Amino acid sequence: MNGKADSLVLAKSLALVEKTKQRVKQIDGANFPTATSESARSLLLTALNEIANPSHRAAMSPEVLYNSLIKIQSLVDEVEMSTSDRIAWPLVSYCDEIWKALIGDDSRALFYSLTKEHNYFIESFSDKLAQLLSNLLPENEIKRIIGTKKLYCLKMASMEDENLPLYANIGHEFGHALYWTNQIELLRLLDRACDDLLDKIVEQLNQSGHSQTRRLIARIGQIIICFATELFCDLIGVFISGPGFLLSLQEMSWGVNQNIWSVNLVPKELDINAYPSFQFRIRQIWDSLNVEEMGNNVRGVFEELFDDPMQELADYLSDIDTSHSNDRVKVFSNPDSDKDKGIIESLLSENLSELKDSLQEFLQLCSEEFLEKKFNSLSLLPFQDKDLAELLKRLSYDIIPNIVPDDTLLGQPANFAMILNASAMYRIKVLLNRDEEEPPEKAYHDLQKLERLAAKSFEVSYIQAQYSKWKEEQ
Numbered sequence: 081m082n083g084k085a086d087s088l089v090l091a092k093s094l095a096l097v098e099k100t101k102q103r104v105k106q107i108d109g110a111n112f113p114t115a116t117s118e119s120a121r122s123l124l125l126t127a128l129n130e131i132a133n134p135s136h137r138a139a140m141s142p143e144v145l146y147n148s149l150i151k152i153q154s155l156v157d158e159v160e161m162s163t164s165d166r167i168a169w170p171l172v173s174y175c176d177e178i179w180k181a182l183i184g185d186d187s188r189a190l191f192y193s194l195t196k197e198h199n200y201f202i203e204s205f206s207d208k209l210a211q212l213l214s215n216l217l218p219e220n221e222i223k224r225i226i227g228t229k230k231l232y233c234l235k236m237a238s239m240e241d242e243n244l245p246l247y248a249n250i251g252h253e254f255g256h257a258l259y260w261t262n263q264i265e266l267l268r269l270l271d272r273a274c275d276d277l278l279d280k281i282v283e284q285l286n287q288s289g290h291s292q293t294r295r296l297i298a299r300i301g302q303i304i305i306c307f308a309t310e311l312f313c314d315l316i317g318v319f320i321s322g323p324g325f326l327l328s329l330q331e332m333s334w335g336v337n338q339n340i341w342s343v344n345l346v347p348k349e350l351d352i353n354a355y356p357s358f359q360f361r362i363r364q365i366w367d368s369l370n371v372e373e374m375g376n377n378v379r380g381v382f383e384e385l386f387d388d389p390m391q392e393l394a395d396y397l398s399d400i401d402t403s404h405s406n407d408r409v410k411v412f413s414n415p416d417s418d419k420d421k422g423i424i425e426s427l428l429s430e431n432l433s434e435l436k437d438s439l440q441e442f443l444q445l446c447s448e449e450f451l452e453k454k455f456n457s458l459s460l461l462p463f464q465d466k467d468l469a470e471l472l473k474r475l476s477y478d479i480i481p482n483i484v485p486d487d488t489l490l491g492q493p494a495n496f497a498m499i500l501n502a503s504a505m506y507r508i509k510v511l512l513n514r515d516e517e518e519p520p521e522k523a524y525h526d527l528q529k530l531e532r533l534a535a536k537s538f539e540v541s542y543i544q545a546q547y548s549k550w551k552e553e554q
Contacts, residue, residue, distance in 0.1 A: 089142035096149045097132045100156060101125065107160055113169030114176050116191040117162040119231060120205055124155060126225050127209060136217055144215045151212055158205065158233050161194040166241055168535050170542035174496040175250050178320055182258055182455075188230045190257070195235040199332075200249040202256050206231040232257060244534045245504035248328035251320035255313030262450070269449060270308050273442035277304075277434050281427055296420060299352065300427065303343055304435070306354035308442050314361055315446055318368050319455070322497055323397055324504040326365045330400065333358035339406045341428070345413035345421055359404035360436060364443060366402045374465070381469045392512070393472070393505055407432065467494070471502035472509075475533060482537040482544075493544050494537065503534035 104124050112118055130136060131145070172192045179190050195201070206226050213222045234253050240246045259266060281300060285293045317325040338358040346352060375398035382394040409432060411425035428435065471481035471494060481502045483491040494502075510526045 086142045089146055090137075093142055093145045093149055094132065096146070097128055100149065100152060101128045101132075103156055104128065104159065108163065111163040111165060112191075113162070113164040113167050113172050114191060116176075116189045116231070117159060119189060120155075120159050120162070120191050120233070123206065123209060123225070123231065124152075124159065127213060128152075130221060130225060131213075131216055136221070139218075140216055148212050148216055152209075155205065155209060155212075158193040158235070159191075161238070162191050162233075166194055166238070167192050167236070168244060168247075168538060170535075170538040171244060171247055173542055174538065175247070175254075178251075178496070179254060179257075182254055182316075183261065187228070188232065188257065188261070190232045190234055193233050193235050194238040194241055196238055197235075198237050198239055200234070200236050200253055202232055202234045202253040204230060205233040242528075242531045242535075243507075244531060244538070245324060245500060245507050246328050246331060248317065248321040248324040248500055248504065249332065251317035251325055252313045252329075254320065255316030256309070258316055259309055259312055266308075266312065266446065266450065267305070269445040270305065270442050273445060274304055274308075274438045277431060277438045280434065281431060284427065284430070290423065292420075296423060296427075298349055299345070299420060300424060302349050302352045303354040303424070303428070304438075306343075306352060307341070307356050307435070308439055310355055311361065311364060311439055311443055312446055314365055315368065315443060315451070318365050319451060320497070321500055323369055323371075323374065324497070324501040326362065326369060326371075326397065326400070327504045327508065329358070329365065330362060333362070338362075339404065339408060341407060341409045341432070343409065343411040343424065343428070345411060345418050345424070347418075356439070357404055357407045359402065360407060362400065363402040363404055364440065366397075366400065368443070368447070369397075371397050371400075377465045378468070381465045393509055396505075396508055396512075404436075467492075467498055468502055468505070471498055472506055475502060475506045475530065478529065478533065480533050480537040480540060482541045493541050493548075495541070495545075496538075499534065499537050499541060503530060503537075506530055 104121055107121060109118050109121060131149075175192075176190070190202075191205070206229070210222055210226050213225070217225075234250065236247070236250070278297070278301065282293065282297060285296060290296060314325075314329070317329070321328070336358070341357050341360075342355050344353040375394060378397075379394040409425055409428040411421050411428070413421040467484045470484050474481045474483070481499055482494050484494055484498070486492045507527065507530055510523070510530060514523050514526075
């Protein structure tokens with residue numbers, strides 16, 4: 081570009097810096113559900129002030145500055161969408177307590193936002209900002225701005241922001257952060273579980289005479305790591321939310337092919353994405369929960385308390401389809417002409433049964449040698465079947481499910497897992513027992529009522545827990 085064009089772009093960029101700063105300042109910090117959202121906002125303002133600093137301007141390309149500012153708007157979106165008018169603050173406050181118990185230190189923090197995608201995912205907000213600043217500011221300035229604390233953003237589906245039972249997926253996303261902080265240890269367990277499988281694949285490649293065996297094995301190894309990571313995160317989801325996570329994952333699978341092991345190949349090995357089939361994931365969760373035994377226990381309790389359609393909820397979990405015999409592998413690639421695409425799809429398809437066995441062994445090792453050792457004293461799911469039934473009974477009478485009777489006047493306050501599971505189960509009851517002749521407005525009204533009851537219950541129980549903690553400290 082010539083000098084005049086550079087001047088125009090620079091002027092536009094500097095105006096956009098000020099506009100973005102004003103946009104960030106106007107976000108109501110008093111309306112954040114957790115304090116970490118304020119950390120994200122402060123980080124953005126610090127970065128924007130340094131971008132506007134004249135002492136850094138000479139080294140900046142006006143075009144790069146303009147493009148970076150456009151991309152920074154998405155980070156502003158994340159902070160704007162993290163206010164409590166969109167996110168249930170008591171629920172994410174509960175989740176914050178679980179986050180601290182799992183991560184165990186202050187080197188990693190988390191805030192919550194919404195996404196238009198029908199999905200839940202976690203990513204590093206601080207890393208994304210550092211990447212955008214890398215072509216604008218000196219490295220030492222970027223390190224000073226970002227600091228040593230890793231800041232994550234957990235995004236939830238905006239279409240489901242009132243569907244509180246679906247927040248059980250948050251546990252899965254916490255699993256990603258836990259995996260990142262314990263990656264070396266978990267990869268050792270995966271190596272033990274998959275050693276024979278990889279040896280077999282190497283032998284198959286050598287016998288077929290492929291010239292790029294090393295590259296193919298590296299890419300297949302990364303794909304297996306992706307599969308294992310998702311399954312590990314499911315294990316954490318179960319650990320935190322119990323059967324509520326099974327119900328939420330099942331709901332997230334609606335409308336998609338549930339028997340596809342999908343692989344997305346890209347040229348950069350570490351950017352490969354791969355996911356096990358929903359059916360295989362559901363089966364592993366079903367097994368880890370020991371659903372058959374759970375169903376028998378719940379059935380006995382429900383028969384004592386209920387004599388209406390609520391009883392069929394006792395069989396719902398046991399009746400979930402967990403068959404994954406029709407699973408198949410599908411490899412996509414970008415670019416579509418990737419010559420490894422067909423070879424990898426063929427190898428994974430041929431060894432799918434062994435792959436499943438290896439991943440099941442990995443999950444067993446994770447349970448026995450990671451979770452039980454690291455979190456044996458951490459009880460995140462302390463509730464009994466009768467507690468769950470009592471909360472469902474309250475919901476059936478349109479009473480907030482925040483108290484479990486215990487023969488005292490006040491009863492026992494319900495915890496996070498109890499409320500989450502009760503609202504998830506009751507939501508199934510509402511959807512199952514809808515009269516087909518009823519207008520759609522009736523189902524919408526019933527779900528809205530459940531969501532309000534659940535939200536109020538989370539709020540009351542959270543305040544109750546905070547008050548009890550304060551009272552003990554006093």
